[in-house]
Amino acid sequence: MIKKGSWVQIHKVVLKPEERTAQIPEETKKVPLEMWVKGFLCEDSLLHDFVEITTLTGRTESGTLIAVNPSYHHDYGDFVPELLQIDKLVKTALQEGKNE
Numbered sequence: 233m234i235k236k237g238s239w240v241q242i243h244k245v246v247l248k249p250e251e252r253t254a255q256i257p258e259e260t261k262k263v264p265l266e267m268w269v270k271g272f273l274c275e276d277s278l279l280h281d282f283v284e285i286t287t288l289t290g291r292t293e294s295g296t297l298i299a300v301n302p303s304y305h306h307d308y309g310d311f312v313p314e315l316l317q318i319d320k321l322v323k324t325a326l327q328e329g330k331n332e
Contacts, residue, residue: 234300238273241302242285244295269293270302 234240247265254261271285271293283297 234273234277234279234297236273236276239270239301240273240283240285240297241268241270241299242283242293242295243268243298244293267293267295268298269295273297 244267245264246267249262249264252261252265269285269287271287271291274284274286274292277283277297279297279300281297282294284292284294286292
C-alpha cells in the first residue's frame, strides 16, 4: 500500500493515435501522446492503480501510478562511435589551423 501524500509519478495517455492532428508527421501520428507527471498522492493506493495526484504547482492530475519516490534519470543517449572519428577530425583541423 502506498500512503496518501507520498511523492509518486503517474502516466497518462493524453491523445490516442486516432485523435492526433493531421498536421504532424506520419510517424508521430502512429503513437499516442503520453504524459508523465510527478506529485503527491491524494489517496492510499497500489502500484498500477488509477489515481489522482497534486503537483508541486497545485494542479490535480490523474493517471496510472507507475513509481513511488521517482528519481531523476538523464543521459545523452547511446554511444555513437562515429563521434570519435569526428572528434579526431576536428582536433586535427584545429591543430593545422594553429600552425598556419
